[in-house]
Amino acid sequence: MEKLFIIKIGGNIIDNENNLISFLKDFSSINEKKILVHGGGKIATQIGDKLGIQSKYLDGRRITDKETIDLVTMVYGGLINKKIVTRLQGLGCNAIGLTGADANLIPANKRPVKDIDYGFVGDIETGKLKAESIKLLLEDKMIPVFAPLTHDGHGQILNTNADTIASALAVSLSGEYEIRLIYCFEKKGVLENVKNENDVVPLINKTIYQRLTEEKALSDGIIPKVDNALDAIAKGVREVVIGHADDLLQNITDHIKGTLIQ
């Protein structure tokens, strides 16, 4: 099978002009098939503040009310997505900006209200992703750039975690391509000792993860990322890498920097 790189970037790249320029240059120089998924960053909060839309959090998680979904649709789907696309085009990379609503690529359901009403947040219907349509774009030499938005199929756009979009895309395309899913992270990888930035775990698999968990070696913040990565592997994704954007290009060859999860 042909290789496909799915690369996710977050606020530490999007919010910093120099980091973004450097990342896009590296991304555009990847010759293999590729998809970019970007998160939101701080700019939505900054623009929201100016518009008088308060960012609301409950137990540390953002609540997406009616005003906020309009805000993130503008900022994630318009400003950030089209800026990235236009710049990639300037670098000779045939990017096409998308949300999960476009061509119904990523159907989702509004998260059911239990203890907390998260508002217009989407949980992806993983079995319904339109892998065939995405493949068609890839085969036509287009490079999909996804904003962290999905939709409910009934006319409502939904705010959706970019990490989750990246892994859902990876799983749904794993029957068509040999996938390496790369999470660009603010650290050099999964750290065995959070106090030492260079103490990167080079490889995690089920056995190693069990040992690390028993030794309580991993920080609470990284555990969900590793869980998601192992879940993607179990569902057919060839490899997941968690690493720093500066090491992106090295991760495209088989010289993995950061943490390889298999």
Add this chain to the structure above:
Amino acid sequence: MEKLFIIKIGGNIIDNENNLISFLKDFSSINEKKILVHGGGKIATQIGDKLGIQSKYLDGRRITDKETIDLVTMVYGGLINKKIVTRLQGLGCNAIGLTGADANLIPANKRPVKDIDYGFVGDIETGKLKAESIKLLLEDKMIPVFAPLTHDGHGQILNTNADTIASALAVSLSGEYEIRLIYCFEKKGVLENVKNENDVVPLINKTIYQRLTEEKALSDGIIPKVDNALDAIAKGVREVVIGHADDLLQNITDHIKGTLIQ
């Protein structure tokens, strides 16, 4: 050749919730191949006011400075475009939201500064439109929805008139499809007597246009639209219709309402 409808809507539909709902319902019920091009409407000005971005005009034409291009990228490319796409999806219409930057579909040049610096405004490079890529989307049953934005190929997104985008798309696809280009207008068509809303000229061709011009029968506002329409016809577009959105579906059959330009 197969028929393709290219339909352009402006502020009188976008800015009015009921008009938009009604239009999108009509649009989604068209069975033939179709493309939607939308303008900007007043919402960019409203959001700009809240963000402290003043709308600037010179000789009645909007100046797109650095703040304004970010604003219209957010509002046209994000808020309006994705809202239309998501609603069309809810109506069973497989819309895909696009700007001219996406997949390099509509290359443009920043308008040269002569007497006036219009800022980040794009003049379309008509010969370079990616008709083949648009055809590929259409053949894959996707329905392109274009925001009024193009790009310069060097990393800069550009504000571009939606009427011009619609006619450029029509001309560039006229070798592949039999095109009817429909401009949804605030009046019932081209009026022979601006004081009588029902005095619609049913047909305009070169001969009729010459007569109307000699009689000074047309208002100044409509002349550029008719000029553009006749230009599109000269370049291969089969038919142009200028008419009211309420009569949209009748214009899809061969029962033309409004003004037919041939």
